[in-house]
Amino acid sequence: MSDRKPTAFPILMKNDICSLIQAADDVYQIRFANRAANAYLVRGSARTILIDVGLSTNYPAMVECLNFAGCPPEKIDMVVLSHEHLDHIGAAWHFNERRTFIAAHRLAANKIMLRDDFSMLRKMFNEPNVPINIDIWLEEGNLIDLGNFRLNVMYTPGHTSACITLFDQDKGLLFASDTLMPGGVMGGVFGSGSIADYIQSLERLKGLDSKILLSGHGRLSDTPQEDVRIAIARSHGLLEDTAQLFNALDARSNFEPIMQSVRDLNKLDD
DSSP states (O other): OOOOOOOOOOEEEEOSSEEEEEEETTEEEEEESSSOOOEEEEEOSSOEEEEOOOOGGGHHHHHHHHHHTTOOGGGOOEEEESSSOHHHHTTHHHHHHTTOEEEEEHHHHHHHHTTOHHHHTHHHHTOOOOOOOOOEEEOTTOEEEOSSOEEEEEEOOSSSTTOEEEEETTTTEEEEETTOOGGGOOOOOOTTOOHHHHHHHHHHHHTSOOSEEEESSSOOBSOHHHHHHHHHHHHHHHHHHHHHHHHHHTHHHHHHHHHHHHHHHHHHHO
16 A cells, blocks of 8 residues: 555635536636536636536536636637536536537537437436537547647547547646546446447556546546556456356347347248
8 A cells, every 4th residue: 555645636616516626737627516527627728628517407506616717608618528428418508508619529429419318318317308519529539729738539438439538648637537537436337338348448548648537526536547457457357247147147048039039020021
């Protein structure tokens, strides 16, 4: 066990719903007290972005934090959504109304624009069923240049098929959303996600020279290399557990009747 003390990230303000925490110069975490995901304000010299926005009901409280940081919603040039889950994107429609550009990976953009409620977990978060328009469809290798920040878009599926991570190589800032959390906590594997994809994405994050982990939930971390090492080990353990589960269920014997039913249906069409 190391006796090093973790970096102290100062809390600048707090209300009943969320806290504004300084992650680095011109980088702020808005951490919500309820189930909403963290939002991150990155104030660049050329333009300013917000990474994820939490739940719609938290929007007024988030605005308080943005105002305290001297960056009210009208000063935000772009909102970047890490994936399609509503705890991350619920408040995005408020920015549509302000004509702020909204960006997401193309797979997330497709689900959000088609209002795929199953993929977005609408029942889980009970968010209003309002349209969210995506203006910019992101891909692996895109660069978001804010002037004094240069955020590389990495496609990191696993939690869902549409997750992205943003990484500033010069400053070592890793905005990993639900792909990696402090202590190696996994964000879970949902609907379109995959444990194998999760492992590959974590292996990519392990190869980065990251200094600060800015994740979708929980605290900030100054030990991203240790966090990703633990997460990879846990992911392999989860993969082994699912293999044992499939063996216990005897997947082949259960699969055969389903395939026979499909064959029988095709015969009826002849």
